[in-house]
Amino acid sequence: MKTLTALLTVSAAMAGASSALAAECGNVSIAEMNWASAGTMAQIDSFILEKGYGCSVDLLPGDSVPTFTSMVARSQPDVAPELWVNSIKEPLDKAVKAGELVIASKVLKDGGPQGFYIPAALAQKHGLKTLDDVLAHPELFPGAEDKSRGAFFTCPTGWDCGPISANLLRAWKAEEKGFEIVPTGSSAGLSGSLARAVEQGEGWFGYYWGPTALLGMYDMTLVDMGVPFNQTEWDRCTSVPDCPDPKKNAWQIGEAYTVVTSRFAAKGGAAMEYLKVRGWDNKTASKVLAWMEKNQAAHEDGAWYFLKNHPDVWTQWVSPDVAEKVKAAL
Structure with a gap:
C-alpha cells in the first residue's frame, strides 16, 4: 500500500510538473x-x-x-x-x-550562401579557388552554344541574380576570357543543368544558392570572388540591371x-x-x-x-x- 501511495504521489508530481510546463508555454x-x-x-x-x-x-x-x-x-x-x-x-x-x-x-x-559554384572535385583537381582561376579555364566548362567557349549557367529571367551575375561577369571581363552566359529558362532548368553535369563528371559553372536540396546531393564549391563585399558598390551598380560600369565585388550573404x-x-x-x-x-x-x-x-x-x-x-x-x-x- 505504501508503495502504491508513493507511486501515485510521484505520478501526480510528474503530471503537475508537465501541466505547469504546458501552462508556462x-x-x-x-x-x-x-x-x-x-x-x-x-x-x-x-x-x-x-x-x-x-x-x-x-x-x-x-x-x-x-x-x-x-x-x-x-x-x-x-x-x-x-x-x-x-x-x-x-x-x-x-x-x-x-x-x-x-x-x-x-x-x-x-x-545563406549565394554566388558562383563549381563541382568540388573539379576545383580540387585543377586548383580552382578564385573567380580568376575559373575564368582562366573556359575549356573545363562545356555547355555553351559556341563549343569553343566556356559556359556560365545563369538564373531564370526575372530573378535578381541574373542581372547581378551579368554585372559581375562584365566586371571580370568573362566574355573576353572565353565565356558566354547560358540561359536556363527556369529554376528546374538551372538545377537540371547542374545535376546533369555533375552526374556525367563534367564541369559546371553557374549561379546557385543554399540551403538547397542540390547542395545536399552534390559536393559543390562556392567560388571565392577574391575581393570583399562592398555594400556601397552593390547598391550603386552591382545590383542594378545593365549598370554601365560594374566593378569587382563579392556576393552578399543572405x-x-x-x-x-x-x-x-x-x-x-x-x-x-x-x-x-x-x-x-x-x-x-x-x-x-x-x-x-x-x-x-x-x-x-x-x-x-x-x-x-x-x-x-x-x-x-x-x-x-x-x-x-x-x-x-x-
Whole structure:
C-alpha cells in the first residue's frame, strides 16, 4: 500500500510538473512558410515545443511579406521561423526599433550562401579557388552554344541574380576570357543543368544558392570572388540591371532570422528561450532537403527525418530532460 501511495504521489508530481510546463508555454502560432527549409523548421519547432515543452502549437500558412505584415499589424503569427532579412531589411529594422518585433535568433547560423559554384572535385583537381582561376579555364566548362567557349549557367529571367551575375561577369571581363552566359529558362532548368553535369563528371559553372536540396546531393564549391563585399558598390551598380560600369565585388550573404512578435517575446517563456538558441547550418539543412527531394517528402516528414538522424544538432538546443521527451515521442 505504501508503495502504491508513493507511486501515485510521484505520478501526480510528474503530471503537475508537465501541466505547469504546458501552462508556462501556452499557445504558440508559427508560420509554416511555403519553401522547404522554412517549412521544415516550422514543423521541427512544432514537434519540439509540443512534445518537449507541452505547448499547444498552431501552424499557419506563411510567406515572407504577408507573414511579416501580419506580425506587425496583428501580432499574428507569434513566430516566423525563417525570414530572409535582405528582402525586408528596412521595414524589419523599423519594426524592431518600434518595439513591434524581436529578432530571436539566426536560424541559419552561417547565413545563406549565394554566388558562383563549381563541382568540388573539379576545383580540387585543377586548383580552382578564385573567380580568376575559373575564368582562366573556359575549356573545363562545356555547355555553351559556341563549343569553343566556356559556359556560365545563369538564373531564370526575372530573378535578381541574373542581372547581378551579368554585372559581375562584365566586371571580370568573362566574355573576353572565353565565356558566354547560358540561359536556363527556369529554376528546374538551372538545377537540371547542374545535376546533369555533375552526374556525367563534367564541369559546371553557374549561379546557385543554399540551403538547397542540390547542395545536399552534390559536393559543390562556392567560388571565392577574391575581393570583399562592398555594400556601397552593390547598391550603386552591382545590383542594378545593365549598370554601365560594374566593378569587382563579392556576393552578399543572405541573412535568415527567426523573428517573433514583441507580445510573444514577453510572454513566450520556455518557447522563447528555445527559439533564442535554435538554429542549424547550411550543410545540415541541405542534407535534410536532399532527403526530402529524393523521397518526395513533405515538411513534416523532413522534420521527422532531421530529429531522428541529427540528434547531435537539435539536442544542443534543449535541456536533457526535454531531449528525452522528444526522443520518446519519435
